[in-house]
Amino acid sequence: MTNLLHDSSWLDFEKMHVWHPYAPMEGALHSYPVKHARGVQLTLEDGRALIDGMSSWWSAIHGYNHPVLNRAASEQLDKMAHVMFGGLTHRPAAELAARLVRLTPEPLERVFLCDSGSVSVEVAIKMAIQYWQAQGHASKQRLLTIRRGYHGDTCGAMAACDPDTGMHHIFNRVLAKHFFAEAPTVVNDAEWQDSEIAGFRELIEVHHTEIAAVILEPIVQGAGGMRFYAPEYLRQVRALCDAHEVLLIADEIATGFGRTGTLFACEQAGIVPDIMCLGKALTGGYMTLAAVLTTAEISRTISTRTPHAFMHGPTFMANPLACAVANASIDLLLDSPWQERIAAMSGAFARQLAPCRDWQGVTDVRIKGGIGVVELERPVNMARITERFVDKGVWIRPFGKLVYVMPPYIISAPDLDTLLTALTESVAEELAAG
Numbered sequence: 560m561t562n563l564l565h566d567s568s569w570l571d572f573e574k575m576h577v578w579h580p581y582a583p584m585e586g587a588l589h590s591y592p593v594k595h596a597r598g599v600q601l602t603l604e605d606g607r608a609l610i611d612g613m614s615s616w617w618s619a620i621h622g623y624n625h626p627v628l629n630r631a632a633s634e635q636l637d638k639m640a641h642v643m644f645g646g647l648t649h650r651p652a653a654e655l656a657a658r659l660v661r662l663t664p665e666p667l668e669r670v671f672l673c674d675s676g677s678v679s680v681e682v683a684i685k686m687a688i689q690y691w692q693a694q695g696h697a698s699k700q701r702l703l704t705i706r707r708g709y710h711g712d713t714c715g716a717m718a719a720c721d722p723d724t725g726m727h728h729i730f731n732r733v734l735a736k737h738f739f740a741e742a743p744t745v746v747n748d749a750e751w752q753d754s755e756i757a758g759f760r761e762l763i764e765v766h767h768t769e770i771a772a773v774i775l776e777p778i779v780q781g782a783g784g785m786r787f788y789a790p791e792y793l794r795q796v797r798a799l800c801d802a803h804e805v806l807l808i809a810d811e812i813a814t815g816f817g818r819t820g821t822l823f824a825c826e827q828a829g830i831v832p833d834i835m836c837l838g839k840a841l842t843g844g845y846m847t848l849a850a851v852l853t854t855a856e857i858s859r860t861i862s863t864r865t866p867h868a869f870m871h872g873p874t875f876m877a878n879p880l881a882c883a884v885a886n887a888s889i890d891l892l893l894d895s896p897w898q899e900r901i902a903a904m905s906g907a908f909a910r911q912l913a914p915c916r917d918w919q920g921v922t923d924v925r926i927k928g929g930i931g932v933v934e935l936e937r938p939v940n941m942a943r944i945t946e947r948f949v950d951k952g953v954w955i956r957p958f959g960k961l962v963y964v965m966p967p968y969i970i971s972a973p974d975l976d977t978l979l980t981a982l983t984e985s986v987a988e989e990l991a992a993g
């Protein structure tokens with residue numbers, strides 16, 4: 560390949576022509592060009608090295624450029640990058656299904672492999688609807704969820720995101736209308752009060768004949784506000800779903816693979832969903848891949864009634880390259896002391912972030928497993944605080960009032976210290992700057 564763009568001007572071209580997530584094109588904000596990445600370090604084109612606090616949005620749990628994952632990718636590449644999954648199959652997909660069935664709680668044992676988290680949410684919603692349809696409950700097509708959630712950017716997934724932060728009014732005519740209960744507010748089971756679930760209970764009692772499934776992010780609400788809630792809420796939701804013939808979809812796309820301290824967040828409530836979505840860390844941040852797991856009962860019901868098939872099938876379904884890397888990533892995780900690593904992160908957050916709670920301008924500090932969140936009174940100045948972070952040699956990407964980190968699990972104690980020191984110093988400077 561020869562470069563079309565000149566070394567000195569490719570970035571100008573990029574800025575003019577390439578969209579970035581949730582950003583204007585004719586943009587005020589510029590993006591920092593990464594030349595290469597290894598371990599927890601991102602190296603910019605100008606040679607500056609940044610300690611990564613974001614794991615590229617929950618995904619790069621083993622860090623970057625990992626020799627084991629590289630080998631898995633290149634060995635699979637020598638065999639084939641991709642083949643269609645219609646009528647063909649391959650060992651990497653079977654191996655991945657075997658791992659996911661083994662890791663997730665019973666009775667989740669049927670696996671749909673798709674391209675991205677958002678698509679897996681679409682698949683989960685369609686599965687729930689088709690399940691009830693197959694049983695003659697065609698009216699069960701709506702979802703019940705909680706506010707402040709995030710489930711992805713495609714239209715089906717978006718319809719279940721928080722109506723305000725998800726900007727439902729803009730897409731009013733294309734988004735399905737679902738039921739929204741207030742998000743739970745208590746974090747510990749010890750503080751549990753029945754009023755937490757009252758609104759949710761009323762919605763499911765009144766509307767269950769229209770509701771196919773409840774969808775929510777267990778324990779941690781991610782991109783909708785980085786909020787944590789009590790496991791008791793999930794137990795109550797599970798019981799209400801059972802009582803009212805409603806399926807439970809657990810969106811573990813962000814929480815899966817250890818981030819909250821257990822392999823899956825559902826484990827903290829001791830509940831099992833009927834459908835579970837996994838993504839993000841599934842391939843250790845190498846490739847886009849997601850999985851939807853469900854029970855034999857649901858897959859059987861869908862498969863034995865008209866139209867005798869589940870109506871979904873993306874072009875890149877079960878991409879072998881992504882499956883091979885996912886298998887290597889899961890093995891790498893399970894062979895690592897990931898619980899201790901998450902606990903060490905929690906400890907460092909408690910030591911270094913928790914003191915910010917007392918600062919003027921900070922409304923809350925929240926810590927859960929490998930997630931540390933500092934919530935401010937006012938939204939940060941993104942360009943300015945990002946520059947502060949980069950100047951201090953770290954990569955942290957706040958949104959709104961939330962400055963948060965979820966570093967790769969492999970981060971060393973000194974790097975974590977540097978990351979958190981840079982975080983608190985930059986927040987202090989921002990608050991002082993006003």
Ligand SMILES: *Cc1c(COP(=O)(O)O)cnc(C)c1O
Nearest residue numbers: 675676677709710711781812813
């Ligand atoms: C990121 C995320 C999604 C969407 O995944 P994409 O791969 O970005 O489509 C869905 N649900 C949750 C909880 C997520 O964190």
